[in-house]
Amino acid sequence: MSALDWMADADRLSPWPQAKVVVAGLGTSGFAAADGLLEVGAQVRVLDENDNQVNTEKGTVLEMLDATVELGQGTTTTLPDDVDLVVTSPGWRPSAPLLAQAAARGIPIWGEVELAWRMQHPDRTVPWLAVTGTNGKTTTTQMLESILLAAGLKTSAVGNIGRPVMEAVLDETPYDVFAVELSSFQLHWMNSVQMHSAAVLNLQPDHLQWYEGDGFDDELSPMQRYRADKSRIFHHVRHSCVYNVADQATEQMVEQADVIEGARAIGFTLGVPGMSMLGVVDDLLVDRAFVEQRKDSAMELARVDDVHPNAPHNIENALAAAALARSFGVTPRAVADGLRNLQLGGHRIQTVHEHDGVRWIDDSKATNPHAANSSMRAFGSIVWIAGGQAKGTSFDELVQTHASRLRGAVLLGVDRHVVAEALAKHAPEVPVVVLDSTETSVMEEAVRAASGMAKPGDVVLMAPGCASQDMWSGYDARGNDFAEAARRLGA
Template sequence: MTTFLDGKHVLVAGAGVTGRSAAEALLAAGAQVTVTDGSADRLLALETLLSGVALVPGLTEPPQGTDLVVTSPGWRPESPLLAAATAAGVEVIGEVELAWRMAAELADPPVWLAVTGTNGKTTTVGMLESILRTAGIDAVACGNVGLPVVDALLAGHRVLAVELSSFQLYWSPSVRPLAGVLLNLAEDHLDWHGGMTAYAEAKARVLSGDVAIGGVDDPVVAALLKAAPSVRHIGFTLHEPVANQLGVVDGVLVDRAFDTDEQLVEADLVRPAGPPGLADALAAAALARAYGVSADSVRQGLLNFRPGAHRAVRVAESEGVTYVNDSKATNPHAAIASLRSHPSVVWLAGGLLKGASVDELLAAEAHRLRGVVLFGEDREVIAAALARHAPTVPCAVVDATDRDAMTSVVHAARELAKPGDTVLLAPAAASMDMFTDYAHRGHAFTEAVLDLVEHERSRA
């Protein structure tokens, strides 16, 4: 399928899902492959899955003769191995870039429609996949959503709905999708990128294709869209759109970019409901329309879409208190959107802030907080911000970090909640200090809520 990799010595940095897929693709392309990882256990797991690959733990410089390094996205440029490779003149790319270069050698490569942003990426690519499949197109959501892009490429899909993180974009200097969308931009992963400017620059790479699409209600995104090198610039807005925009008119999503005034779908039928869901639907519609999908298919595809787990899921209602799992709100920007969907909230927050600040969140949304329960590594950072911006809001801090900590969090929230309140898990932070991932955190919350509700009902 490819010629540029045949006989090349390629080092894969990272033995997780992405690393394994990259190694398999490289082997199929005729490369000589070495895989390294700091975890001997992850390498051991690969031993039975990949034959013909050299597995070397803990490399801090590439082996002699290495032609290319393919890194897992989370590895930082300054990590010893990648820094040593760069210093030695060995190119370092990511798995997404590898897939792009492999696709370029195909006689009929797939079309790439790409999505990035601080929040809403997975929902948007899911909506896009639903729209494309409704239109009868062989499409698949891939990338940061879970399926590595090289796997989607090797499976032969015609259109790739690619979710791209800032890490993946950083390691993908050549990727030029047919159309790419930047949904929104707020502080996130600043510890990895070293600051907001570098983070924004990485995200803006999605706007390098033929059609650049951006959420113009976000002034930073609007500026990046205007500066994009693309042939065509399309905006989307939650307000009435002007020419070359999609937006909302009288409760209906409308396309004034690819058609004069095409109605797409009624806003109250879009799921997830609320402003974030509508913005994601407009972005997905813009990408699909850029590929030539009809308005009817956009409408039906959005109606067919079902949101993923741990995204504003109503878990239960008991004694007048509603419990909502939005564990996917892993940064302050996402938490703001989540909080704005509820008028009276007992907010559950904490975890790893990754260098982001919650001051803006608390200054803007303190009026809807009836109580706050804090947990996780950066709980005291959030507590200090709460003292600055909302000192009268009752706050409980849970110091436990064991498997039962979420039970303590939920019980503390119940003590603060009154009938009519929503107990909202929208942590504004990553989960890996206490949990495997945001899904694990969401499951723990759901289990704790259901146990509490069962106890309340048995007592009634």
């Protein structure tokens, strides 16, 4: 067991030169964690099985800063004897050998987010506004950042969105507030963070394979573990816990959270809001939570048309972002300006082509059925391109809900049969084309098949409901291939 009694309450001012720390993984967050630990003088050893060129170059940089870096096969199978702390990359399961050995020896395991919280400068601690949920996290965080910037605040979107929180903490910029996107993997390794305010957008089955098997010291199901990790975002919240009125699980998380005394529960809804909620009235986003006379009045924040795209799920994202910003004192005008000014990234309900009266929509970022549902409900007659890595999720409810919208379906990817079975069960009259190729060139074939099914006025919607890594490097690469193939139609 570690001899460092101070580790449980460690912060930036702790005697880090005494500490021997293993950083598990040299990805983006692992590099940032190692850099932060080296800055405070810790003895750092970085371990990663992947010895590709990128990791080798990053390892060289860390070695120049006096870290020990071990790359290649076998480097992550045995935890060294003299270790006081393990900082893990978010994708590592608790059953990974290094982490399982650390847990068995009573060595604390933190994630990069936990480390970043503890490493903040005492004289310039920055409040965190945090977002999680099965879907919509990145979009909502982008909206939140845009609103905060419109309010004239120095801010940065960090976390799962791409920039490690540790990198922002080490930055000398005098930030006013961070917009923090957190995945369930990041939340799993977090225990002492105290958000100013936090939001859970929704909760649906996803990443359940990560929560199966060894490495968990409980009797919970994978879904219960996933839910428990998502709920961590509300623990120790100081100001506002933001939940989705339409998703009872998110409200239950607030009710069960161990918050700082005085923290409020704030709902958001696509309907008329009750007290302590944000909602929609006559195509206006309105606030009945952060106004003095909320018992009998509401304040206009923005117009529905200020949100792009203004599909229902994206209005929910905007309301959640607005709630977090309002909890930090941002004005209604800044909310409207921030939403209006935002240019979202691609692959989220993005029209990429129109040909012969048919719109081609790229929603490659819909990597689970819940996300696919959000985009499918925005359209009428749909030719659906779906499939990939299903991650243990079911498509029964999705197909049952939208069977009447489907003119046809084209299925691809390793778990195409999962989607095909749901269609056969709940929409047997819908024509289905199943493509067996495992090469990325199959997208060209999928687009041709969809084109043959589509009629003028239809939408060809690629909302796969599955992850992309069975064939592509990521959802963006999959979306790019879809867009390019669609644009070649009639060229």
